[in-house]
Amino acid sequence: MQQILRRSYELDHGYYAVGVELLPYKLVGVMAQTDGRVTARAHKNLTGMEPQDVVGHIAELTAHLVADALGSSFPRRRICLGVQLGGPVDPRTGLVRRYANPPDDHGKDKPPPYAWVDYPLGTALRAATGCVTAVDNDAHAFAAYEQRFGVGTDSPTFGVVLIRDGVGAGIVVEHERLSVPLEFGHLRISRRGRLCDCGMRGCVESQAGARALTAVVRERTGCQRDGLEGAIGLAESAEPQAVPALGAFRSAGAAIAFGMGQLLSLFGPRQMVVYAARDLITAGPGRLAANAFLHELRRFPAYAFLAYRECQLVTKPLQPVLGAHGAALIALQNCFGVRLRSR
Numbered sequence: 001m002q003q004i005l006r007r008s009y010e011l012d013h014g015y016y017a018v019g020v021e022l023l024p025y026k027l028v029g030v031m032a033q034t035d036g037r038v039t040a041r042a043h044k045n046l047t048g049m050e051p052q053d054v055v056g057h058i059a060e061l062t063a064h065l066v067a068d069a070l071g072s073s074f075p076r077r078r079i080c081l082g083v084q085l086g087g088p089v090d091p092r093t094g095l096v097r098r099y100a101n102p103p104d105d106h107g108k109d110k111p112p113p114y115a116w117v118d119y120p121l122g123t124a125l126r127a128a129t130g131c132v133t134a135v136d137n138d139a140h141a142f143a144a145y146e147q148r149f150g151v152g153t154d155s156p157t158f159g160v161v162l163i164r165d166g167v168g169a170g171i172v173v174e175h176e177r178l179s180v181p182l183e184f185g186h187l188r189i190s191r192r193g194r195l196c197d198c199g200m201r202g203c204v205e206s207q208a209g210a211r212a213l214t215a216v217v218r219e220r221t222g223c224q225r226d227g228l229e230g231a232i233g234l235a236e237s238a239e240p241q242a243v244p245a246l247g248a249f250r251s252a253g254a255a256i257a258f259g260m261g262q263l264l265s266l267f268g269p270r271q272m273v274v275y276a277a278r279d280l281i282t283a284g285p286g287r288l289a290a291n292a293f294l295h296e297l298r299r300f301p302a303y304a305f306l307a308y309r310e311c312q313l314v315t316k317p318l319q320p321v322l323g324a325h326g327a328a329l330i331a332l333q334n335c336f337g338v339r340l341r342s343r
Contacts, residue, residue, distance in 0.1 A: 014033055014034040014078070015033075015034050015078050015079075015080070015332060015336045015338065016031060016032065016033055016034070016066075016069070016070065016074075016078060016079045016080075017031070017032045017079070017080045017081070017082055017328035017329070017331040017332045017335075017336075018030070018031055018032075018061075018062045018065050018066065018079065018080075018081050018082070018131070018328065018331075019031075019032060019081075019082045019083075019084075019141075019324040019325055019326065019327035019328025019329070019330075019331065020058055020061060020062070020081070020082070020083045020084070020324055020327060021083075021084055021085075021138070021141070021321075021323035021324040021327060022054065022058070022083060022084065022085040022099075023085075023086075024049065024101050024111065024114075024165075025045065025046045025047070025048075025049060025111050026043065026044070026045055026046060027043060027044045027045075027046065027054075027057060027058060027061055028041075028042075028043045028320055028321055028323065028324045029041070029042045029043065029044075029061045029062070029065055029324055030042075030065070030321050030324045030325050030328055031065045031066070031068075031069045031070075031328075032325065032328035032329065032332065034332070034336075034338060036148050036149070036328075036329055036332065036338075036340075038321065038325055038328075039069050040065050040068055040069045041321055041324075042061055042064055042065055042068075043320070044057055044060070044061050049101070049111075049114040050114075051096075051116050051119045051121070051124070052124070055121070055124045055125055055128050056128065058081075058083065058125060058128070058129075059125070059128040059129045062081055062129050062131065063129075066079060076129075076130040076131055079131050080131055080132045080133065080134065080331040080332065080334075080335035080336060081125060081129055081131040081132070081133045081134070081331060082133070082134045082135075082136070082141075082327035082328050082329070082330045082331030082332075082334075083121065083125065083133070083134075083135050083136075083327055084135070084136050084137065084138045084140070084141035084323055084324075084326065084327040084330070085099050085135075085137070085138060086099070086137070086138045086164060086165070086166060086168065087099035087100070087116075087137070088137065088181055088183065089121075089135050089136055089137050091134065091135065091136045091137075091140075091179045091334070093120070093122060093123075094120065094121050094122015094123060094125070094126075094133060094134070094135035095118060095119070095120055095121070095122070095135075096116050096118070096119045096120075096121045096135065097117070097118060098115070098116065098117055098118075099115070099116040099119070100113070100114065100115040100116065101113045101114050101115075101165075102197055102211070121135050122134070122135045132331075132335040133331070133335075134327075134330050134331040134334040134335055136179060136327065136330050137168060137170070137182075138162060138164075138168060138323055139160060139161070139162040139168030139169050139170040139182070139184070140170040140177065140179055140182075140326075140330065141170075141323050141324075141325075141326030141327045141329075141330060142160045142162050142170060142273075142275055142322060142323060142326050143159075143160040143170030143171065143172055143177055143326070144170075144177055144326040144327075144329040144330045144333070144340060145322050145323075145325050145326035145329060146158065146160055146172070146273055147172050147175070147177055147329075147340045148329055148340045149325075150273065151271045151273055151314060152172060152175070152340075154271070155269070155270045155271045156172075156173075156174050156175050157171075157172060157173050157174055157267060157268060157269045157270060158171075158172055158269045158270060158271040158272065158273065159171050159172075159260070159263050159267065159269045159271075159272045159273070160272075160273045160274075160275065161184065161256060161259075161260060161272065161273070161274045161275070162275045162276075163208065163209060163210075163256070163274065163275065163276035163277070163280065164209065164210060164276075164318070165209055165210050165211045166185045166205050166209040166211065166212075167184060167185040167204055167205050167208050167209045167256060167259075168182075168183075168184055168185060169182055169184030169185075169259075169263060170182065171263065171267050171269070173267055177330075177340065179330075184204060184259055184263070185203060185204050185205030185208075185209065185259075186198050186200065186203045186204070186205060187203065187204050187258075187259045187262060188200060188201075188202045188203055189202055189203070189204055189255055189258040189259060190202030193206055193207070194206040194207060194212075194216070196212075197211075197212075204255045204256060204258070204259040206255075207248075207251045207252050207254075207255035208252040208253075208255045208256045209252075210227065210228040210277070212252070213228060213231060213248060213249070213252045214226075214227060214228055214230070214231045216248040216251065216252070217231040217234060217235070217244075217245045217248045220244040220245065220247060220248055221234065221241035221244050221245050222241070223239075223241050223245075228277060228279070228280065229279070231245065231248070231249075231289070232279055232280070232289040232290075235248070235249055235288055235289040235292070236286070236287070236288045236289055242288075245289075246288060246289065246292045247292075249289045249290075249292040249293040250292045250293070250295070250296050251296075252293055252296075253292065253293040253294065253295065253296030253297040254296040254297075254299075256274075256297055256300075257296055257297050257298075257299050257300035257303060258300075258303050260272055260297075260300040260303070260304075261300050261301070261302070261303025261304040262303070262304075264300070264301065264303075264304030264305070264308045264309070264311055265304045265305040265308060268307075268308040269308075269311055270310070270311060270312065271311065271312045271313075271314055272300070272311055272312070272313055272314065273314045273315075273316060274297070274313065274314070274315045274316070275315075275316050275317070275318050275322075276315070276317070276318065277317070277318060278317035278318075280293055281293070281294065281315040281316075281317065282317075294315075297313070298313060300313070
């Protein structure tokens with residue numbers, strides 16, 4: 001009976017958020033209620049990445065989640081929409097500064113490249129859905145999830161590093177998520193390093209992230225392997241090229257460790273959470289690529305100011321809905337003032 005009454009009160013007085021993770025050619029969506037818990041999930045594959053078409057598909061996914069969870073007539077004034085993507089975003093306006101899949105990133109089984117530049121995604125989504133909308137970077141969304149349901153339960157100050165095609169980061173300081181441009185992947189860690197997609201040399205992302213890592217393996221071995229899975233397979237093979245391939249994984253771990261050391265010196269987090277593909281962060285017998293990567297990654301405190309070296313590393317495999325969940329939490333906070341502190 002109490003559960004029924006609680007549900008009735010929530011429907012009459014609560015706020016809801018649809019959270020959407022925008023990935024290359026795919027949408028992942030969730031519905032979350034005021035306390036941040038997810039009540040519904042959905043996903044949608046995309047055949048194209050033109051921004052106007054993506055907006056239409058996000059609107060369809062939003063309508064589907066709302067209708068299933070609340071009914072199509074539920075008032076939009078109590079529903080917000082949060083969207084996150086892997087690129088620089090102005091969270092105040094919802095302007096996507098750049099969201100791209102580079103031409104050299106579409107190998108044998110990859111879809112065509114695309115590029116959004118200064119696209120007003122927040123404005124377009126508000127018009128298409130009738131919902132107040134928040135747009136943010138994907139690493140910030142994972143930081144919001146950790147703040148409410150992860151390491152934020154123990155640490156008021158922590159960092160999140162997100163390793164996908166590129167590398168991003170989010171920071172929470174004294175329970176407050178810093179929603180500011182934080183181009184972790186483009187911190188310069190070497191003056192003479194490899195050329196990055198951004199045009200600079202020596203960025204973290206010139207060595208780390210699935211796109212750069214597979215390119216470095218190809219450059220060092222002369223072997224073409226498709227994606228991170230193929231690069232791991234070569235590094236763990238009996239072929240002579242396995243040795244230089246493993247060196248690429250060590251270099252990737254070291255690059256991220258250098259960058260994390262800078263975050264430690266700047267913000268003094270007590271925990272750093274690294275999200276990545278399971279095969280990259282699961283060490284053990286026979287897992288040579290992960291062992292090489294993690295060996296270097298775990299050295300990150302040595303690259304920080306001495307007073308801030310007491311920092312715990314937490315590794316977590318990427319899961320399909322966590323980014324969308326984080327986007328919903330950001331929307332609840334930004335649109336309706338819901339606090340993200342853990343209970």
